[in-house]
Amino acid sequence: MSRLTVRDRFNLVKVGDPQISPDGKWIAFTHETSDFDQDSTESSIWVVQADGSGQPRRLTPTGSSSQMPRWSPDGKQIAFLSDRDGDEGKPKLYLLDITEGGGEAQPIETEHTPSSAPVWSPDGEKIAFSAWVDAEGEDELTYPGAPSRSDKDCDDDSDSQGDKPVVMTTLAGRLDGFGFFNGRTQHIFTVEAAAGGEAQVNRVTDGPYFHSSPAWSPDGRWIACTASRDKPHSDMPFDRRLWIFSADDEDSYPVLDVDYPAYSPAWSPDGSRIAFYGQPQEFNWLSTPNQLFVIELDGQRPQGWDAVSCPSEELDRNVGMAAGSDTRKAGESFAPPLWLDGDSLAAPVASEGQSHLYRFCTADGEPRRLTEAGRRAVADPSFAAGRFAFVASEPTRPDQIFVMQDDGGQQRVLTDFNCDVVKDWTLIQPEVLNYTSCDGWQVQGWMLRAHGSEAGETRPTVLLVHGGPSGMYGEGFSFTNQLLASRGYHVLFTNPRGSSGYGAEFQQAVVGDWGGRDFADIMAGVDLLISRGEAEEGSIGITGWSYGGFMTNWAVTQTDRFSAAVSGASVSNQRSMFGCSDVGYSFTSYSVQSVPWESDEAMVRHSPIRHVQNVETPVLFLHGENDLRCPIGQSDEMYTSLLKLGQTAVMVRYPSEPHGFSRPHNIEDRWQRTLAWFDHYLK
16 A cells, blocks of 8 residues: 555545436536646536436547536436636536537526526526626715815726726725725626627616525515615625525515524425525524524415524534535535425534435424444535435445435435545544543544554644634545644544534634633643553644634743644634734624623733744744635744744745635645654654
């Protein structure tokens, strides 16, 4: 068996977003490969027969990326997004006639670039989608006191000397991975489902607001969506409410008269109810689990919370979410819940490192797990004709496409991507660790043993800290973990307080306590491995990304027990995060329960930079220069301070990368530097 290398990561295929055809016979899905030489990735649309006969086959050509396949109601066409004839990053909507065995897809020309999966109307005549729209009127956002065109001393040609200035007048003026809004908002459109020629497009929503997740009513008259319509250019585009708009005229109304967040609406078969994910409280950045709700509609009148039921209430787990995996091509976030009939729904549930598909009854009845028990991460389900399609992975088995009958029968795997790639790899099954933290709380973690090691054998150890803090480590396939184990490291990864999958109280416990009991939870995991003789002081490293980067920074300011640290896309200063992050004005103030002008002491107390003088650990900082979520200045502050203090620190900046890296060369470089850093200081 060969030792893993960072480059091996790019030989893996990512599959995801499986969509079962209306007759239940076919499954379309997205398939992504990496081209390391071209420093790019390419996604394509494939299909496979749901009965397991035949091999998966590709529908879209090479040389472009295609994704988000959606079947027409009659099962004869697939709508999807592709950049084959457009600018990179600006996909068009395409139709593919599946009755011809594939053939050449035809574009549907629309003025605006779709930013969501296509959604077919029940009669198959139209497709709904969301898209970003420029500020109306002026070509730049105006404000009182702004210069008029006639007041300027230069003409438009001066813009050729450089990029135009970005005008911001709202809190929500930027978004990581997207850039600066400059007055743009997101709206719902419908278009005739006919390729070729000039398509008839209808704009469903209006105003300076953000809209997403369109869903057609069964009679095709209405479109439900989530929207931030509390005020123009809402300062909280992530905080959505349920709205209903007429598909053909300007009629609209909010569904609920309470200000609770709602996501991913799905109409019941008879159109009398809408299912959605959300929380029965004000928006709190997933500090409590999302639940599944169903609301009874009453004409065009907003309903109170007494019209809402919660079929998932007994679970106290995150509904609509899944355990992560390195080999999953993600579909849309929070794909809508699935109506199985008029009385039951299905949705994935994240719990204790695993995710499974559950059935929920709208009447009385306990939620019931449908997928087979086991250490696995089930995600992205779709449903038709009594069958589910979904992706699933296990710690030693990359994601594949599965099918299952709706009675929770035997699961059938339909693809075997990556099997030839991983057959020569030594893949280790992680050991589940359940341990007690400082104050008696139970914490779950996992240990992946270094290749060739025995139980109780001491090896250099790397502690991984997930992002969020509402992320969740678990039973999905992780190339990163297997890579570290292949290089001779024990790998420890835990779910400290704040993680998803352990209930509302556990998930909420990190709010106002960053670096408190969450830090104690991960250190209790380190102590456990030391007590078992598998880790030892002097050869333990720590790394993490985003909130994991914060915890890495925090850990080295609180203890000298780590001999090396790699801090990725980190947080170091809560005060500057408040004003510089795309979400800081809301996320940071909620997380630390403070704003700079009211309780400056709290923001300082939860900032690693305040304690930087305590650091003795060598720290490698990795950060994308286009990161708007945790701006690169957060790493700059720690790096500069450490050098000023005479400590060992290195800063690596990646031009053009946002919060999550996408270019294969940069991903490889990140992990090559991480491994070399740990090899030098831990071995």
